[in-house]
Amino acid sequence: MAATTCPICRRERLVFQKLFKKRLTKDNIQGSHGVHISKKDAAKLCGRQLANHENVNLLFCDVQNNRWEMRFRRCPQGTYFLTGKWRQFIRAKDQLISEGRTVTFNRLSCPSCGENIGYTSASTIWTADQSLAGH
Structure with a gap:
């Protein structure tokens, strides 16, 4: 992935912090629910936002900067x-x-302005950005 500068301050390269890995199952790829994420990993990815809401909007970008709007859901049964x-x-x-295939989820942040920009996943296959969700 090319060096990515902060969309807020435009001064620094974003810092990637590894959150967790997810091995994809057949159901993650062909099933109707999307990708199942454990409660522990959901907390790492969405933190308190998910505790206050059943859904958190995420904007995913692949390495070609194509955008994919996704939703992180908490179901009534307690699954994510x-x-x-x-x-x-x-x-x-x-x-x-x-x-x-194992995908790795990372947090993106800016060391200059301290802004949490979003998330990346799958180590150079796709990225998730929450910058549009709350702004």
Whole structure:
């Protein structure tokens, strides 16, 4: 991925902090619910935002800067899923994302302005950005 500067202050390269890894199952790729995320990993990804809301909007970007609007959902049963345009993303990335593939979720932040910019995932395959969700 090319060096990414902060969209807020435009001074610094964003810093990537590893949050967790997720091994994709057949259901994550072909199922109707999207990607299941454990409660522990959901807290790392969305923190308190998810405690206050059932849904958190995320903007995902791939390495070509194509954008994919997704939703992180907390279901009444206490399960967590990444949904929204996940299916379209999987179809577009058919050659890169497959059953058994491990994706890594990272947090993006700016060391200069301290802003939490969003999230990345799959170590250079796709990225998630929350910068539009709360602004």
